[in-house]
Amino acid sequence: MPLKNKLIACCFLFPLLSYGQSDSVAKVYVDTTATATVPKHKKFAFITNIPSDLGKTFTVPFNRKSIKTTAILGAVSAAIILFDQDIYNGVRNFSDNIHLHPEESNKVLWSIKGGDKETVLFKVPENLNTAFYTLGQGFTSLLLAGGLAIDGVIAKRPKSLQTASDLTESFIALGISTQFLKYATGRENPAVFSQRNGRWRPFPSYGDFQNDKPKYDAFPSGHLATLMATITILADNYPDKKWIKPVGYSLMTLSAFSMINNGVHWAGDYPIGIGIGYLTAKIITKRHTLLTKKAPVLIDIKNKI
Numbered sequence: 001m002p003l004k005n006k007l008i009a010c011c012f013l014f015p016l017l018s019y020g021q022s023d024s025v026a027k028v029y030v031d032t033t034a035t036a037t038v039p040k041h042k043k044f045a046f047i048t049n050i051p052s053d054l055g056k057t058f059t060v061p062f063n064r065k066s067i068k069t070t071a072i073l074g075a076v077s078a079a080i081i082l083f084d085q086d087i088y089n090g091v092r093n094f095s096d097n098i099h100l101h102p103e104e105s106n107k108v109l110w111s112i113k114g115g116d117k118e119t120v121l122f123k124v125p126e127n128l129n130t131a132f133y134t135l136g137q138g139f140t141s142l143l144l145a146g147g148l149a150i151d152g153v154i155a156k157r158p159k160s161l162q163t164a165s166d167l168t169e170s171f172i173a174l175g176i177s178t179q180f181l182k183y184a185t186g187r188e189n190p191a192v193f194s195q196r197n198g199r200w201r202p203f204p205s206y207g208d209f210q211n212d213k214p215k216y217d218a219f220p221s222g223h224l225a226t227l228m229a230t231i232t233i234l235a236d237n238y239p240d241k242k243w244i245k246p247v248g249y250s251l252m253t254l255s256a257f258s259m260i261n262n263g264v265h266w267a268g269d270y271p272i273g274i275g276i277g278y279l280t281a282k283i284i285t286k287r288h289t290l291l292t293k294k295a296p297v298l299i300d301i302k303n304k305i
Contacts, residue, residue: 191263
């Protein structure tokens with residue numbers, strides 16, 4: 001989803017996410033044995049938290065506790081990148097054999113025209129590969145956030161509002177962090193590769209980056225980063241819903257396959273994208289979750305909203 005479309009889509013959520021949010025508290029008892037979500041609604045927190053989110057995203061991986069995991073993730077990425085061309089060729093051959101067409105095809109249902117340009121706001125996939133690909137474009141996360149925000153406002157459910165805010169915050173934070181990394185690495189997409197495993201052109205001119213994205217924006221995968229963050233936020237906020245992770249990871253796998261098939265990503269773009277998505281989600285949910293193992297925890301939430 002282009003950055004302009006992302007900003008327009010987010011604007012539709014702002015009134016809902018800021019509605020009725022309060023820092024005040026009322027008493028609520030929360031069960032004991034798992035992650036207890038503490039809704040701390042703050043107006044526009046999904047925007048004001050972004051600088052902190054970005055700071056932690058680029059510093060936490062290099063602290064003493066995380067550096068080993070970061071090194072392993074980097075090594076795995078490097079190993080996969082060595083075989084990216086073979087993986088891409090294998091996926092394309094397999095997809096051709098099962099007639100999973102790589103071409104992206106959508107039917108536009110809602111768009112805004114301005115001069116000679118058209119901004120697509122809502123579209124429906126017209127083939128199976130496009131449907132899998134669309135899962136990771138960010139629309140899925142915004143649709144979930146919108147639904148939860150509406151539920152939170154109408155049914156006065158704090159957790160729904162908090163989760164909607166978390167999803168929107170991750171969407172914005174990841175849009176910024178992954179775009180910066182794409183610009184910094186400049187890896188070309190499989191669809192336009194000029195050398196085996198794709199050419200890297202770090203820090204291209206801003207004009208080239210914006211006007212010829214396929215040459216520069218493969219690494220890391222913003223699609224999988226967004227999907228991973230969405231799954232992690234939902235699982236953290238609804239720990240009793242055990243189906244979230246298996247269903248989410250299955251859909252993420254299908255999306256990952258489709259993006260290799262249509263030439264948008266190499267397999268080597270995925271580990272770092274998944275890692276950034278997971279880290280961003282944990283940074284966000286950590287602000288309002290508690291892990292308890294003993295007696296019920298008394299949590300104060302004012303005005304219940």
